[in-house]
Amino acid sequence: MSNLSVQDKEKVKVSLSVNGRGVEGEAEPRKLLSDFIRDDLSLTGTHVGCEHGVCGSCTVLYNGKAVRSCLMFAVQANGAEIQTVEGLAKDGEQHPLQQSFTECHGLQCGFCTPGILMSSVEMLNSGEEPTRQEIKEMLSGHLCRCTGYTGIIEAIEKVCKPNECKEGEN
Ligand code: FES
Ligand code: FES
Known part of the structure; x- marks a missing residue:
């Protein structure tokens, strides 16, 4: 196994804001943002369909811009503000x-x-x-x-x- 694949499996600290709350986590450099949101943050409202940027079901807001979270790595969200569908409702009222x-x-x-x-x-x-x-x-x-x-x-x-x-x- 090459050094690169060993490094690939090392986890990196990720610090970001999700739906207005600070989040600290760790992710392998190759971990997709969509998987980090769903698996690590348990925000399963972000859906994963095609996993290659076609269907749009994984779309979240990244610093206010709509992005396909299956085309980004979790580590790219370090320092970013992410908004998912779970952040739309306020005080129990739907958006x-x-x-x-x-x-x-x-x-x-x-x-x-x-x-x-x-x-x-x-x-x-x-x-x-x-x-x-x-x-x-x-x-x-x-x-x-x-x-x-x-x-x-x-x-x-x-x-x-x-x-x-x-x-x-x-
Ligand atoms: S899962 Fe289809 S665009 Fe991301
Ligand atoms: S795919 Fe079923 S509502 Fe859009």
Whole structure:
């Protein structure tokens, strides 16, 4: 076994903020951020589908930017602020996006939903009201096998324009 593979298995300290709380951990340099979030932090709301950057289900916010956590190593998050889907609800109240996804039937099995929510939060945090085309372009980075996307689009639009949603007419 080479020195490189021995070093690869040595754990490195990782210090970061997750959903506003400081977290200290250790990870092998090759450990994916998605695995660190799920396995070490027990935040299993971040889903892992393809593990190669295609499906978008592992999306989290990294210093406010939506990233695919399966394409990053945990050690790259050292010093960063990470937000996962678990950080969206406040004081027991769902985030408005979560409420509108429910009202507009923006999900079925829910596997893709955490990633879509995090990319939607990034989009809405810009303060600009997205056009339907911009929402579609954002969603082009997320695979959903269940909903047909119409309910998802309406759910995101509803947050910007209350009463837009057609209550699941998709
Ligand atoms: S699991 Fe990361 S993009 Fe599919
Ligand atoms: S709700 Fe099932 S994959 Fe999107």
